[in-house]
Amino acid sequence: MEALEINGKKYEPKPITMKSWRALLAWDEKERKESPDLSKRLDGYLSIIALTYGVEQEELEGMEVSEVIPVYRACAQHIFGAAFSRLEKLPNGEAVEGPQD
Numbered sequence: 001m002e003a004l005e006i007n008g009k010k011y012e013p014k015p016i017t018m019k020s021w022r023a024l025l026a027w028d029e030k031e032r033k034e035s036p037d038l039s040k041r042l043d044g045y046l047s048i049i050a051l052t053y054g055v056e057q058e059e060l061e062g063m064e065v066s067e068v069i070p071v072y073r074a075c076a077q078h079i080f081g082a083a084f085s086r087l088e089k090l091p092n093g094e095a096v097e098g099p100q101d
Contacts, residue, residue: 001078004053004071007062013075014054016082023051024079045072052078 004011014020027044030036036044043057045068050057052075063071 001052001074004049006060011053011055011059013052013078016079020048020051020079024048024076028076042068045069048072048075048079 001013003013027048031041031044042065046057046060046063049063049068049071050060
């Protein structure tokens with residue numbers, strides 16, 4: 001995932017954590033159920049971006065509005081993609097046999 005530049009300052013994405021995974025899942029579910037207005041939707045997007053880059057949401061206030069949705073989508077794809085690519089690598093476990101009589 002690419003660095004994010006705001007007002008000449010570059011931010012690098014942080015390693016994906018369970019916190020970022022859970023936050024994205026919660027936001028995705030809330031967005032689908034509630035269909036928040038545009039202002040709340042942008043705040044939700046900014047919260048995921050802030051979490052992805054390890055910055056406070058206030059630091060993102062210098063972002064151009066036209067960048068918010070594409071950057072949010074890249075963050076979501078980055079988080080979901082990393083989690084699913086790891087899940088695909090897990091071997092199918094063999095069934096564990098119970099005690100034999």
